[in-house]
Amino acid sequence: MNGRILNASRAPVRQSSVRAHNLALVLQTVANSANRPSRAAIAGSTGLTRATVSALVDDLIAGGLLTEHDPAPRTGAGRPAAGLALSSEGPAGLGLEINVDYQAACVVDLTGVVRHRFVARGDQRLLSPAAALAELDVLAVRARSAAEADGLTLAGAALAVPGLVAPGGLVRVAPNLGWQDVRVPELAGLPITVDNEANLAALGELRADGTEPSFVYVSGEIGIGAGIVLDGVLYRGGRGWSGEIGHVTVYPDGRPCRCGANGCLEQYAGQEAVAADPDLAAAALGIALSAVVNLLDLGVIVLGGGYAPEFARLSEGIEAELRRRVLTAGLAPVTVRPAALGADAAMLGAADAVIRDVQEDPAGWLARAQAV
Amino acid sequence: MNGRILNASRAPVRQSSVRAHNLALVLQTVANSANRPSRAAIAGSTGLTRATVSALVDDLIAGGLLTEHDPAPRTGAGRPAAGLALSSEGPAGLGLEINVDYQAACVVDLTGVVRHRFVARGDQRLLSPAAALAELDVLAVRARSAAEADGLTLAGAALAVPGLVAPGGLVRVAPNLGWQDVRVPELAGLPITVDNEANLAALGELRADGTEPSFVYVSGEIGIGAGIVLDGVLYRGGRGWSGEIGHVTVYPDGRPCRCGANGCLEQYAGQEAVAADPDLAAAALGIALSAVVNLLDLGVIVLGGGYAPEFARLSEGIEAELRRRVLTAGLAPVTVRPAALGADAAMLGAADAVIRDVQEDPAGWLARAQAV
DNA sequence: TGGGATTTGTTTATTGGTTGAATTATTTGG
DNA sequence: CCAAATAATTCAACCAATAAACAAATCCCA
Structure with a gap:
């Protein structure tokens, strides 16, 4: 014992x-x-x-x-x-997000309350990565001042990006932003961690509904990403590139995908496809998610991003495929539910990742606070 | 630090x-x-x-x-x-295996050397589960005596079964044995853990080639199972039923499977299918494994069980699909290799699981040894 | 051949952190 | 107003790791 x-x-x-x-x-x-x-x-x-x-x-x-x-x-x-x-006056987290048509920043205190929130709309694809990051820095500085006016100390920052992120804040590819090999610098003078939006949204979901220790969060935007949480810990994969469910093969000889393969989930359940034919999207999602459950034995599937508002139209079709294709469906239930957080999920998850670090290593924070 | x-x-x-x-x-x-x-x-x-x-x-x-x-x-x-x-005279592990046409037991000492090995051939499907387990007990007792004659103390036993195992040694389903809801009792008077054969074979592989901390081990017998090792730890899933790669959908409207679904990998890459058409099997395996890699970002795939001897015929086809369908294939290599262990992998992995427990908690073993 | 250099392993006092028991603090109920 | 009850603190004891000094065993070179 x-x-x-x-x-x-x-x-x-x-x-x-x-x-x-x-x-x-x-x-x-x-x-x-x-x-x-x-x-x-x-x-x-x-x-x-x-x-x-x-x-x-x-x-x-x-x-x-x-x-x-x-x-x-x-x-x-x-x-x-x-x-x-x-304490609501201790360290706080700065959550940042860059997506296709907006940038956003928020300050979340240790208790999980969102204290400040800033959004700047605008098509990011029109900007160079450096220009976009400069604009984001303005937002970050504004958030920092607001936090300091409240007596909060920012413990760090995390940035959600729709793309593949390598260790060290290097964005290898973010197709929908048009980014390639972009290194994210310090923002607002804070140490920053960069992560995939689905991963961070999954962390946000974990905080918002902490009852389920293992689940997969599926985020349907233009691309489709998944954040996999196993026993309360985000699984990032050997090289940080887990959760690419958008390129799981659904129909081996199906529609060609921009990645070069055929029949990727993204071609059947991306934003356009959902709008065009929700039933097809649900079936495709169900097939891909059955693979996830067969492999990882997860009992909960959370539909987030663009899927959340379409939940009513999708859930039945997804569950039908799960019942049919998950080997252990008869032995253990698999539930599908919409995300608790809305469009802000990734940004909130980013802020949460910062305060999660403090909560998981308070001794480190105390030592740093002491040193200053 | x-x-x-x-x-x-x-x-x-x-x-x-x-x-x-x-x-x-x-x-x-x-x-x-x-x-x-x-x-x-x-x-x-x-x-x-x-x-x-x-x-x-x-x-x-x-x-x-x-x-x-x-x-x-x-x-x-x-x-x-x-x-x-x-020490080669300290605690040892008893590894057990029941499969369709044989039972086996082995004793592995702390250094990893196989000290004894017993096999009893015979079609297990002709026996009731109780009869099969009684026969296995005979084997286990024989192994125990042999171990004790060497001055070894068995620290425990682990049993590999081709089926779904719930916590507490309850075999929910083992289709190829014809078992359903069979509780495995103490064997040779030792505490026993029961696990899926692919899981234990993966653990054996981890020991045999300990350089890779994360990989998936695919075992192709009549059914197909996978053991997923993440950062040196076997991932068992929320309810212990991970790794059911055999029922990952490959062709959504394809061949009907005994599980009730259509197009499961098992129908295209099971033992019979490999013999009938290795190319088809390789393509199907490649499609399913692409899903695994896209989801989990694993850099190594180990082909075991019946796939190991067929490796030369399969690898090319599998790798072709991986190159095509894994999003990050261009950024990070995925290597496919045959298993280091042969047909004994699951049994050796079982014995290894026992000594692994001792190695991971020597204090517990010392306390127990003290108490006796 | 002998002494210094070098590395291994042990001894000893010190430090940091938890435990358990006793003590203090503050309330409710009779 | 006192006894019972619960919360929190104090303090000596204990356990395990550390650092530094020390002992042991070898090599190397003059």
């Missing part, structure tokens, strides 16, 4: 790592609580002692990650508990 | 967990070394101090997991190092 291995990582563990882990454990316990838990409640649910939890909470409060509140509930005898909650 | 989070697990961490982790770290470092590393070399490659490594190694030697050897190499000045190696 105890004394189990921590993980398979090839790193030595010392006492400071213990504290780092337990700090994250406490912080995440608070983050995942519906109400405001007391130190004693945290001790109970984590298995740590009250003494340890007290010490950890002190650090988290001092570092501006938690705040102490009045003992809202009033039950039975005993000293009333002090409720703990994520 | 240091002070990073250990993992996302929701468990408290105490000093004993630190020791458990570092014990595993040292043991795995020895396991993954080509030569026999010294304590100082382990300290160097893990980042632990020599003092700590010494203490950990003492525990591992006392527990029969490591042995100390003479300073084989002779290089330069300084006190000669004592070489450390996995």
Whole structure:
């Protein structure tokens, strides 16, 4: 039970790592609580002692990650508990998005509340990548000032892009933007991570409806992308290029695709195809998603992006194919549902990725905050 | 760098967990070394101090997991190092397999050497599940006696089955055995885990060629299964039913499959189909594997089971489809290779799964060994 | 042949972090 | 107003890793 291995990582563990882990454990316990838990409640649910939890909470409060509140509930005898909650004045995340016809930025605080939101409409394909990024920098700087006016410190930024992203913020290809091998620089003077829009939207969905640890999020825009979340962790693939469901073959000898192959899902369930023939799109989606479920045994499929508003027209056709083609459909249910987040999903997921990093490694944040 | 989070697990961490982790770290470092590393070399490659490594190694030697050897190499000045190696007299794993026309058992020691091997040929479909398991128990007891005669202690057993396995050793369906909802009991008095044959074969492959952390192992027997290994960890799926590549749709309106759908891979690349038309099989495999790579971004595909001997006839056709249908084929290579292990892969993988458990949690083994 | 250089492995005091028990704090209920 | 109950803190003990000094065993060179 105890004394189990921590993980398979090839790193030595010392006492400071213990504290780092337990700090994250406490912080995440608070983050995942519906109400405001007391130190004693945290001790109970984590298995740590009250003494340890007290010490950890002190650090988290001092570092501006938690705040102490009045003992809202009033039950039975005993000293009333002090409720703990994520601080809404601690670090915040800057979420950015570039898409075909708009740019957007948002500031999300540690509690998940969207504090600011900026959108600039305009066809990005008319701009060079450098010009587009310069414009995005203006938006980012504006968001940063707004955050600082609220007393928030931005912990970092994440940018959602409709394309293939290599490590280090290098956009290899973003066909619908016309980008190729574009390196994204610092924006608003913040360290930035760049990721595929479907991946980040999946992370946003994970936060919005945290009950399901494993699911696939399918985003239907001009292209089709998927974010795969396994056990609460976004799966990025060996080289960061997972989730290219748009180019899964549906009809081997079917319509030619711009990628050079024939019968890619994108040709049957892209934006135009959905508008032209929703039934065909649903069948094609159902075939491709059956492959996903047969391979990965995921119980939940989330339809996002352009699919969300079309959900009513698509779900029946998709589910019919799943019933027919998923081997274990009779043994375990597969549910299809629309995304909880709307068009902002990728940007919100980006901001969320930043604060997720802080929540997963509060010790790192405290050390950085200390250093400044 | 240091002070990073250990993992996302929701468990408290105490000093004993630190020791458990570092014990595993040292043991795995020895396991993954080509030569026999010294304590100082382990300290160097893990980042632990020599003092700590010494203490950990003492525990591992006392527990029969490591042995100390003479300073084989002779290089330069300084006190000669004592070489450390996995003990070949410590815990061992019992690997079991039931397939259509045979049963098999093997004993593999901690170093990975196959110490004993037993096979009983015979059509399992003529036996009831209970009778087949009783026969397997005979084999298991024989293997256990042989192991004990060598001074080996079996740490556990794992059984490979061609079918869908639910947690708790419940075989939900094994179509080619004619099994349905069969619960596997203790065999030879050992705790047993039951798993799909492709999953275990993939684990065996991971051990046999440990250089690639992420790959898919495809096993072509009567049915077709896949074991998916992501970052060195077997991915089992939300409910344990991942890797059903045999029922990925290749031709949506194609041949009817026994599962009720049409155009499943199994109908085009099962044993009979490969014999009848290798080119068709290769094309179908290529289409299905393209979906796997598009979704998961895996760089290596291992062809095992019945595909391994047919590799020369299949690889060209598979690679052609991959080149055509994998979106990122131009950016990152996908290699296809035959399995390193032969027909025994699943059974060896099963035995390996047992000793893998010991290697990943030596502290647990030491505690159990202590208790006896 | 002998002494310094070099590397391995052990010993010892120190440090950091959790635990468990005792203590303090604050409320409810009789 | 006191006892029971619950929350939170304090403090000594313990465990595991670290750093630095030390012991052991070899090589190399004069």
